[in-house]
Amino acid sequence: MIYNDCETGDYMETDEKILDSAILLMASKGYKAVTIKEIAAHASVSEMTVYRQFGNKQNILDAIITKFQYASSLKEQLEKELTYDLEHDLLLYSIIYQNYMIKNKQIYMISVLERNTMPDLHLTLHKNVEEIQQFLLDYFRKMQSQGKLIKGNVDSFVALFMRFNYGHFVSETLLGFSNIPISNEEFLKDSISALVTGLTPKASN
Amino acid sequence: MIYNDCETGDYMETDEKILDSAILLMASKGYKAVTIKEIAAHASVSEMTVYRQFGNKQNILDAIITKFQYASSLKEQLEKELTYDLEHDLLLYSIIYQNYMIKNKQIYMISVLERNTMPDLHLTLHKNVEEIQQFLLDYFRKMQSQGKLIKGNVDSFVALFMRFNYGHFVSETLLGFSNIPISNEEFLKDSISALVTGLTPKASN
DNA sequence: TAATTATGTTAGTTAGTACTAACTAACATA
DNA sequence: TATGTTAGTTAGTACTAACTAACATAATTA
Numbered sequence: 001m002i003y004n005d006c007e008t009g010d011y012m013e014t015d016e017k018i019l020d021s022a023i024l025l026m027a028s029k030g031y032k033a034v035t036i037k038e039i040a041a042h043a044s045v046s047e048m049t050v051y052r053q054f055g056n057k058q059n060i061l062d063a064i065i066t067k068f069q070y071a072s073s074l075k076e077q078l079e080k081e082l083t084y085d086l087e088h089d090l091l092l093y094s095i096i097y098q099n100y101m102i103k104n105k106q107i108y109m110i111s112v113l114e115r116n117t118m119p120d121l122h123l124t125l126h127k128n129v130e131e132i133q134q135f136l137l138d139y140f141r142k143m144q145s146q147g148k149l150i151k152g153n154v155d156s157f158v159a160l161f162m163r164f165n166y167g168h169f170v171s172e173t174l175l176g177f178s179n180i181p182i183s184n185e186e187f188l189k190d191s192i193s194a195l196v197t198g199l200t201p202k203a204s205n
Numbered sequence: 206m207i208y209n210d211c212e213t214g215d216y217m218e219t220d221e222k223i224l225d226s227a228i229l230l231m232a233s234k235g236y237k238a239v240t241i242k243e244i245a246a247h248a249s250v251s252e253m254t255v256y257r258q259f260g261n262k263q264n265i266l267d268a269i270i271t272k273f274q275y276a277s278s279l280k281e282q283l284e285k286e287l288t289y290d291l292e293h294d295l296l297l298y299s300i301i302y303q304n305y306m307i308k309n310k311q312i313y314m315i316s317v318l319e320r321n322t323m324p325d326l327h328l329t330l331h332k333n334v335e336e337i338q339q340f341l342l343d344y345f346r347k348m349q350s351q352g353k354l355i356k357g358n359v360d361s362f363v364a365l366f367m368r369f370n371y372g373h374f375v376s377e378t379l380l381g382f383s384n385i386p387i388s389n390e391e392f393l394k395d396s397i398s399a400l401v402t403g404l405t406p407k408a409s410n
Numbered sequence: 411t412a413a414t415t416a417t418g419t420t421a422g423t424t425a426g427t428a429c430t431a432a433c434t435a436a437c438a439t440a
Numbered sequence: 441t442a443t444g445t446t447a448g449t450t451a452g453t454a455c456t457a458a459c460t461a462a463c464a465t466a467a468t469t470a
Contacts, residue, residue, distance in 0.1 A: 014416080028321045033237040035457060046418050051459070113318060115380065116233045126382060133384055150402075156395030159385045160369060167372025168364075175320065177331060179338055180364045190361030197355075198403025219447085240427060251448050256429070 015053055017043040019067065022060045027106040030113040031061060061110075065121060068107040074100050074128070075135050082139070086148055087196040089139070094165055094188050097132075101169045109174060133158060150201050157199060164191065220258055222248040224272065227265045232311040235318040236266060266315075270326060273312040279305050279333070280340050287344070291353055292401040294344070299370055299393045302337075306374045314379060338363060355406050362404060369396065 012020070021042035025034040036057060040047045054060045077096055082089050101108065108125060115122040136158045143149040149157070171177050172184070180187050226247035230239040241262060245252045259265045282301055287294050306313065313330060320327040341363045348354040354362070376382050377389070385392050 030235050030238065030318065033235065033322070036459085037457075047459095048419080049417055052417080055459095057458070112380065113235065117238070122380075129382070130384065150399070152399070153387065153391075153395050155385055155387060156392050157399060159373075159392060160396035160399060163372035163376060164365060164369045165372070166376060167368035167370070170375055171368060171371060175317070175327075177334070179335065180360055182358065182360060186358075187361050187364060190358050191365035194355070194357070194362060194365060194403040195400070196403070198399040198401070241429085242427080252429095253449080254447060257447080260429095262428070 014043075014045060014049060018045065018050055018053060019060070019064055023064050023068075023106045023110070026061065026064070027109040027113075031057075031110070031117070061118075064107065064110075065124075068104060069124070074132060078135070084143065084146070084148070086143060086200060087192060090161065090196060091188060091192045093136075093161075094168075094192060095185075097165050098169060098173070098184070098188075102173055105169075105173055129162075133162060136162065147201060149199055161195065164195070219248075219250060219254060220268075223250065223255055223258060224265065224269055228269050228273075228311045228315070231266065231269070232314040232318075236262075236315070236322070266323075269312065269315075270329075273309065274329070279337060283340070289348065289351070289353070291348060291405060292397065295366065295401060296393060296397045298341075298366075299373075299397060300390075302370050303374060303378070303389070303393075307378055310374075310378055334367075338367060341367065352406060354404055366400065369400070 018039060022034070022039045025038055025042060028034075036047055036050050039060070040050045043050075050060070054063060074096065078093060081092055111122040111125050137154060140149055140154045140158055144151070144154060168188075171179075182190075223244060227239070227244045230243055230247060241252055241255050244265070245255045248255075255265070259268060279301065283298060286297055312326075316327040316330050342359060345354055345359045345363055349356070349359060373393075376384075387395075
């Protein structure tokens, strides 16, 4: 089995091939169910090479986690482009969020599969969720104080929006079940348009 | 370790204790990572009893699947109580859906963990999703034709609503992260109220 | 060219796990 | 009294997977 699909056309480093194969297999079957033999075969290296590079199985996962633990650029990416127009901003958020999650879907899947055996990983990733939630809470409060968001419980509105985005990510990307006969972007546009109508104060008031 | 929490106060049958322990452990760690020894210990029986009752590990999972494969009562439960008032019906759906998923969360978790190793289970449960989606599509179309739902892509509206419910289930029940400082029912009420406002045609038209 | 480095090969050891077999104990029932 | 049923105990087999050690070879570098 040959495995080498680095986008640059260069051959991937041995370490990268191993980590790439490991994350793929672990996200598919879980840490315990994946064997070093499988990882080596998928990376087209010998089992010994894996052991020489990483020592043991746990170190492979640790390397994966370290590699994918870059700072949450989600917030910074957003803050720059906010226009304080509800529809624009929520759509922007949804698109950026989906792209962010697609990039991290494998490490996220591992964290779900191993949420009980290795709770630290899951908690670490969950920190990001809390940060995003806080960011959205601040944004929604600001919009509310400017009369651009209906009165009511901001916590609920934020949760509504977050759970919609999260549900979309899980069914569409993580589990790969697409039941919608239209494109992803169209769907987001339609949904957020309806959402925004519900969250915008009536003009007549 | 003593394990016996049958609601009737009677002692649970040996088979039930074993299945109950197995589903709990498999939903927590995945099929492969659970050992017969663990299941036996958790059910407070000897390993041999497990083998005598079920023969092998796969049979335990098969028994679990068979036991939890009752007809989707979700649709029937709903049809009876529909009032064709959007807010009432969507809130009703959300509550019934959440309760239904809570009941089936363990088998659902197993289907996610083993989605690649045993794709049949996941596909079977997914059939239910498709059925629910079709039901909601019919309902939304009906409401739209009665002028009780805004014009636009019904597929999007259904997906918006389903993904909100699904996202809520996954974060609240499946992964157990509750970030909302209010009660579940209050949250559903608030969210659906906002959603319904967005999906209801304006009175002035 | 010689040394070094990266990788492969082969053959182990050790531990865990699914599963079997033989036997025993307690209790119920014909 | 004899037999069936249900569960436990103990020992063992077959296999798998993590991990190690020793040696071989190809590529890279001094």
